[in-house]
Amino acid sequence: MKYAIIKNSMVENIIEAEAEFAEQVGAVIAADDTAIGDFYDGSIFSRPVIPAVPTSRPDQIAGRLAEIDMLGSTPRAKREALLGNTQWLAQLDAEAATLRSELANL
Amino acid sequence: MSFLSISRQTRKTQEFLTSGTFTPSAALLAAGGHVEVELRGGGGGGGTSPGSGGAGGGGSSRHLGFYTVTGDTTVIIGAGGTFAANGGESSFGTLSCAGGGAGTSSTLGAGGAAGGKDGFAGGQGNYNTAAGPYQCGGVGGGLGGGYGGPNATGGPATANSGGGGGGGAHLLNGGAGGSGYCLVTWWE
Numbered sequence: 001m002k003y004a005i006i007k008n009s010m011v012e013n014i015i016e017a018e019a020e021f022a023e024q025v026g027a028v029i030a031a032d033d034t035a036i037g038d039f040y041d042g043s044i045f046s047r048p049v050i051p052a053v054p055t056s057r058p059d060q061i062a063g064r065l066a067e068i069d070m071l072g073s074t075p076r077a078k079r080e081a082l083l084g085n086t087q088w089l090a091q092l093d094a095e096a097a098t099l100r101s102e103l104a105n106l
Numbered sequence: 107m108s109f110l111s112i113s114r115q116t117r118k119t120q121e122f123l124t125s126g127t128f129t130p131s132a133a134l135l136a137a138g139g140h141v142e143v144e145l146r147g148g149g150g151g152g153g154t155s156p157g158s159g160g161a162g163g164g165g166s167s168r169h170l171g172f173y174t175v176t177g178d179t180t181v182i183i184g185a186g187g188t189f190a191a192n193g194g195e196s197s198f199g200t201l202s203c204a205g206g207g208a209g210t211s212s213t214l215g216a217g218g219a220a221g222g223k224d225g226f227a228g229g230q231g232n233y234n235t236a237a238g239p240y241q242c243g244g245v246g247g248g249l250g251g252g253y254g255g256p257n258a259t260g261g262p263a264t265a266n267s268g269g270g271g272g273g274g275a276h277l278l279n280g281g282a283g284g285s286g287y288c289l290v291t292w293w294e
Contacts, residue, residue: 002185014148014185014194016285017125025125025180035191036205 003027004034004045011038011045061103068096115293122288123266128179128198133294139175144168144289145203146268148184148193150228152252152260152280153209153273165226165249166193166268166286169203181290186263186271186283193268196286206270209260209280228270245272252281 003022005013014030015022022029031045039046071077071092080088115137120128130139147166166184173179184194184205193205206220209228220227228245245254252272253261260272263284271281 013182014187015125016123016148016183016185016194021125021127030185033188033191035188036194037192 002030002034004030004038004040006040009040011036011040058103058106061099065096065099065103068092068099118292118294120290122181122183122290123285125183126181128175128181128290130175130177130179130292131294134175134292135177137292137294141173141175141290141292143171143173143198143201144287144291145171145196145198145201146266146287147196147203147205148186148286149263149268149270149283150193150206150208151187151189151191151283152228152254152271153190153211154260154278154280155211155273155276165220165228165263165270165283166196166203166206167220167226168268169201171198171201173199173201175199181288183266183288184286186265186285188282189260189271189274189279193270193283194286196288198288198290203286205286206268206283209270209273226270228273252283254280 001017001019001022003015003017004011005015005025005027011030011034014034014036015027017025017027028040034045035047037048039048072089077089080086118134122128130141134141146168149165179199180197182195182197184196184203187193187205187208190208190211192208195205196203206226206228245252249264249267249269252263252270254272254274257275257278259278260274260281262281263269263271265285266287267284268286269284271283274280
């Protein structure tokens with residue numbers, strides 16, 4: 001069974017143990033989704049809230065275009081080109097063209 | 107007239123699959139208390155991704171160390187990380203081995219960090235537009251690492267392997283990492 005070792009109200013480690021051993025070291029039963037770094041108030045585990053970074057549509061498009069650029073230079077891309085299979089790269093190019101058009105019209 | 111006394115020592119081992127206490131025998135303590143310890147931390151959990159396959163969790167290393175016991179010694183077995191969570195640290199007395207890192211949950215994110223010295227990083231998820239499209243999760247790092255298949259949740263790593271969980275395909279959860287392990291070997 002999984003137990004959490006708590007230090008300063010925070011999960012320091014999660015261990016596999018039997019109940020008797022866990023009691024000896026002061027560990028508490030971990031919830032299914034408990035992770036190292038979670039808070040523990042003595043009865044409930046909670047996850048630190050990381051503020052979401054607002055992402056604008058232009059940033060999303062730029063990010064995806066960067067991924068497509070990267071995919072176009074992978075070993076997979078070179079292999080497909082050598083095999084004469086242009087469908088994969090063509091799909092990437094088509095997606096990039098659509099995104100560039102959307103970006104230009106924003 | 108004198109007689110030569112020859113004593114024959116026997117190799118002994120004790121395996122820990124869950125946390126506990128190593129209690130040395132009187133013979134081991136009389137022989138100096140020297141033990142060899144093999145430790146593995148828990149593997150990291152696999153991640154997922156909104157735009158590609160999730161990354162696999164990192165696998166913990168197999169850490170070998172020597173230790174001198176003088177009495178009961180605490181053994182901690184780190185748990186495998188759940189979905190997108192780091193694996194737990196394993197330890198024997200003051201020897202320790204870090205757990206593997208969680209697979210990241212971002213598009214084409216990196217595999218989980220290797221746990222401990224010479225651990226194994228998880229695999230990166232990938233994105234494939236040729237067949238659908240579909241996204242394939244990265245394989246969990248280390249021996250016993252989980253499978254990161256296409257269009258499926260990530261596979262769990264083998265228990266007590268310290269391997270990382272497989273990454274989940276697009277928006278599907280990654281698998282759990284394997285728990286840690288400890289083997290104590292000595293002669294008495």
